Amino acid sequence: MKILQVAYPFEPVSTASAGGTEQILALLDRELTALGHKSVVLARAGSRVAGRLVPSAPANADFETSCRAHETALKRLLAREHFDLIHDQGSGIRHWPGGPPVLSTLHLTRSLLGEAPALGPGRHYNLVSRSQRAQYADHVAAWAWPVVPNGIDLHRFRPGGRRADFALCIGRVCPEKGFHHAVAATRAAGLPLVIAGKVYRFDSHVRYFDAAIRPHLGRGVTFIDSPTAALKRELLRRARCVLIPSEVEETSSLVAMEAAACGTPVICFRRGALPEVVVDGKTGFVAEDGIAMANALARLGEIDGNACRRHAQQHFSSQRMAMDYLSLYRALAN
Template sequence: MKVAILSRGTLPISKDSIKGTETWVYNFIRKFPKNNIKLELFSSGDSKVRIPIHSLHKKAYFNTPSIKNFNYRIFRNALISQAFIYKPKFDLYHDNTNCGDLIMSWAQFINRPILVTIHGNLFSPHLSIFFSIYKHLNNVYFVAVSQSQRKAIPSLNFIRTIYHGIDTNRFVFSVRGGQSGFWAGRGTPEKSPELVVKLFNKIKQPLYLAIIRENDKSQWLKNKVLKKIKSDRIKYRFRLKKSMMIKRYGKSKVLVMPYQWEEPFGLVMIESMACGTPVVAYARGSVPEIIKDGQTGFIVNSSEKDKRGDWIVKKTGIEGLLEAVEKIYAMPEAEYLEMRRNCRKHIEKHFTIERMINDYVETYKEVVADYKQKKQN
């Protein structure tokens, strides 16, 4: 079986990938077993992987100054069209461009099965209308990365839910951690770094922010986050390399992620726990599926009007975050070290890359067989 892996081309796919989707694609390719399934990647020319690469541009779009954010989409479409030109060569297309919206208009002309891993958020109102236009297609299959993700558009042709997994050999377990809080992600309102800064300004503990700067949100980041830092205890870095991220996870006391959207998965949460560092997060999206409340961190309801569960922390909003973080800082050492061990065990049991790839291998076979059956009927 030959499978085309479609990526966005916005950033290169390599060991230094820092955004969630690109990191996922790199690890998927790196750990995919050498068997009778052969992969080829459609991405930017500066990607560094061990499989053949097809590209339209030598450099990733993000690293090309003349291509602005609003132009990324037309270049992504061009890359997808190139991939479909090769359709006689492939038995299956595996789309990792976002949530499948980019490939739907092409899919009706492609007599090949397409598997979409939904890396984005489906809760935008226009998407349910958009996908309903293509409900007649029988060659597009969807993988959700969490059960919560399915709720937005349950009518999609979901074939399976497959949680993300990581290489636990790469994410080294740190027995004791450190004193600093940690936040990591895109510097955008939905990831809410400003709340974490506000929180750590208040509790007077050290904090480290690993920020991926989005060009169209740079002014918001400057005014709402960076200007609010009131102490040299709070430090930040842009585009922290993955090797440094792993060290930072291990050196941290707690990862705090007050998501303001329905987080589809949140790779940083499982990366942090793999290194032993517990997570405090709002009960949005996948969070209740990933954190074991009171064992690998704490889940907090985002407001009194939006209660998603009866969690250990009863306060809501930023007061709830404050209570949860202070609980972790106040824990007796033995209890905190036990929580760190629980974090690692939880990841080893549920979120390894080996388990994830096995699930995808089974899904590849299932999709190809199902589509073949449909064509015969």
């Protein structure tokens, strides 16, 4: 098949991207290419893909310029080439005049998308978790096609090395990720905390870091700014556990999958799809609040790292994700 994957125009696509959507697109592109399919990726300049990259916005373009350049590049590409299917990974194809079928994967929670997707001829939607589907229970798009859970590169995330005595948070440092709960929980348990992530230059993010995280640095909390992919993998292998105290309904969690692949337990809040990824009592613990998260830190000895790895191999591989999408592509293209 010849598949066009359309990314968000704001971030370069690669397996080392900060954004989960960009990582998923890069992995799917790699797996499709390895299986002998023609994968074409429309994405920001500077993206690294296994198939063929069609660059849209320049790497340093602002928001509005990126959107315009992306739309223009898409129109030009469709005018000169035929595709069996378009996989819209950025929820950006709002108005579709016709042509090959379009599958839009909705990676964001419904509250962030702002509206339910509009249906139309040749327009199809899929979701990445059962809890995300429940958010769209009133919308026919939620039930038309199967949920396709995300996957990760199991070869890059492996157990190894000696465990160190710290808990780990990874991701964007912002209010909805709730890292302040991890600070309180690890302080109560007497366990050092490492926060590895990025503070984007949004006012709310900067204020959150300055108020909720910065005062604790050097007092049992370490912040690693914008870690490389290699350092991220090393931290996941060495941490005693990963904490995910999210305050929003997560549609998936690549970090939780990566931790399991490294044999590292995860303690998360019961938010969205997190209980679908973390098996309570087997690959970690699902906590109801910060107090329960602190209590769960004392039970880490109950979790078998080998069981975490086996669970990841059974459920989280990028190969499984690619085969699920190929089945969906074939059904839509017929």
